[in-house]
Amino acid sequence: MYDLLVVGAGPYGLSIASHAAAAGLNLRVFGRPMASWRDHMPRGMFLKSEPWASNLSDPERRWRLDVYCAGRGVAARHGHPIPLDMFAEYGLWFARHAVPEVDERMVTRVSPCPGGFEAVTDDGQVLHARTVALAVGVMPFVEIPGALRGLDASLVSHSSHHSDLARFRGRDVTVIGGGQAALETAAILAEEGSRVRVLARADRLCWNDVPPPWERPWWQTVRSPQSGLGCGWRNWFYSERPGLFRRLPESTRARIAATALGPAGAWWVRDRVEPTVQVLLGHEVAAARPVSDGVRLDLVGRGGAAGSQRSLETEHVIAATGFTATCDRLGLLSDDLRGALATVADGSPEVGRDFESSYAGLFMAGLVTASGFGPAMRFVHGATYTAGALVRGVRRRLRAGGGPSTIVRQPTGSGATGSPSVPLPGGTA
Template sequence: MHDSTADALIVGAGPYGLSTAAHLGNLGLDVRVIGTPMEFWDTGMPRGMFLKSEPFASSLGAPVAGATFTDRHPGWRAGRPIPLRTFVEYGRWFAETHVPDTEDAQVVRVERDDRRDDYAVELSTGEVARARAVVLAIGVRAFAHTPAELAALPAELATHSVAHRDLSRFEGQDVAVIGAGQSALETAVLLADAGARPQVLARTQRLAWNAVPVPSPSLADRAVRGPHSGLGRGYRTWIWSEHPWATRLLPDGARRHLVRTTMGPAGAWWLRDRLDHRVHVMTGRVVTGAEEAGGKAVVATTGREGDRWEHKVDHVIAATGYIPDLDRIGILAPELRERVRLTHGSPVLGGYFDSSLPKLYFTGLAAAASFGPVMRFVHGADFTARRIAAHIAARAKSGSVSSKSSVTRADDARDAPPYAGTTPPG
């Protein structure tokens, strides 16, 4: 039981939460981290998965040297994919080393007390913790997007890819995987490895694959093609990856387009050879509906020429990404959600990831609408952590009681989702 009011309480112990906590602790602030380190990565990702990001871009953010992934694994060079288990172990080592006091509990509700200028946070233990600032580092689980066309299927016949850690349950079954990105393609391969009969239904006319990385490009090659960054290769990519603050300078529509089109659905280069004859791939198929028939799922698709197919399978897995939507963050009290200024379902953030509510911060995918596509990946954690920690520390020192966030008026439209098809950070 904690009797005092913490300087900050972080909801979530994934890469963004742990990184932010490490920076806050280094500044001497009293911080509480609620959550099991790397829990989502351990339970929300399938066994046998590899990270899509390169080793140098798979690090949590620490305020001291020696804590990157390649510091922990110096032999891991570009072009060698990282197994999920190795990354989870790295994240837990980071927690033990830099954030040793995480609390194995869940946040049930977050409320604000304007009179005290702090937050009351109810925990699953029954405690009501108090904190001057709250950082929502909740990851992507709450934002899992399943197309409306699958809504008629019961839960036992249709799930999102985030629901599956162990795909062996589908051994001997016909499984339709919806999507064309890394999540869909790797899920299909892992299903085949588990003895299932997967088929990929992709709306794209052909699958896209990421290029094989060049470990040591020449000076001329770097000059022409641009530098390497956490998001890939190229000058613009380098800006969005290494200087996310620049994204906030763009108009809202330009930011949405950037997030929607940067790092679109594609498979990792190392997965291409594993997507073999065991996986039936059908491109150019748009899912138009689905229904249950005789205990099976029947998925209707339409092709480019208007031809209609029905795919009868034992199960459907929607590997269709994540769409940020504040209303799906159920731990926020309704009155808090109403006070957070939004743009297309995402919070409008100031330069330090601060929302329109005093000292309420958002990280990861929820921050992509303000800081761009790098927020979809682990690589954005260090920049995020440094900005948030600096802001909270400055306010703790000054005793400021109100947010001075530089935010602009934003439309709360819920029209075409801008992030469909994105993959979890990493």
């Protein structure tokens, strides 16, 4: 029986595995390394985060992004975006040097068993581990607006479903959303020769400012410090103090997780969008139906255009509408295990100080923990804090010898019910 099974081999899973291996744990890591970055992001995109805020985490900080870039004759400089394909290659390099061999099979089911957990791979092998860390990334949580659900994939797709947008050359495409994914997708589509428009609910698009120089007068640094999530003391708190963030009241954490660092485009995308992309603001899709040449969208106005109605026809809709990380979407967990998870108000799993869920021995990482540890968990930058804290929690759990039938504590989240002596039924908000 393994000490730890890491499910997922993206930035969070690889970072956790590196820290766990350094701690001497007997572990296995499953998943295709950097799969989301390699398979679900169109060629030509860039990393929005600063290079120094995009490191995967190993305990000695040897395998940083700037080290990888320097070895290839590229300078990872502040204010200069890194191509996503280079970042994906960096992740593979990190996996080769900082992580035990990664098994590229997928884990399809995790269930409780005496003394720990049972995991089944996609080819039917059964493994057992005393603890499990779920680092499944964002793909299980794809969110498509309700009005578009049920339409054929030839008409509607999510922005994460594309690695190559060239197939839309010469076609009319509508991108829904006002954030980086929507705006950069639209820019690439226009550059590929598509007729593209952006449809957003907001009354205006937001654009991030050009980052200030790394070296600034001390008074500017004090007034607005740099952080992995941008400048300012609020962003610094979210970025650098996830453990303190977790001590905020649950309602405050949920509000911040839902609203902080809202949709915005990177400064270097703006000049690629404004001259070439039609933008329709203050509208959302009320209904959609197939027509002979694609899909007809019935739109309703919001904000200053509230109450107005209009329609448009397009050949394809790309929904760049983000991800909703709730327990009910963790389909690889068995029904009894998923149902035993206590949740917080937004339906995500409640996690303790070490990223352990209410089901002892089952740990969570990444986007699914944003309501517990803050907006940093939506970005690669959060992997460093997560890896250290989670592996410390795994070691404590192993020393305690508690099996997964033991609940660690009485959860206080709004989705939690039951007694601390039995598995708690979860819920979704």
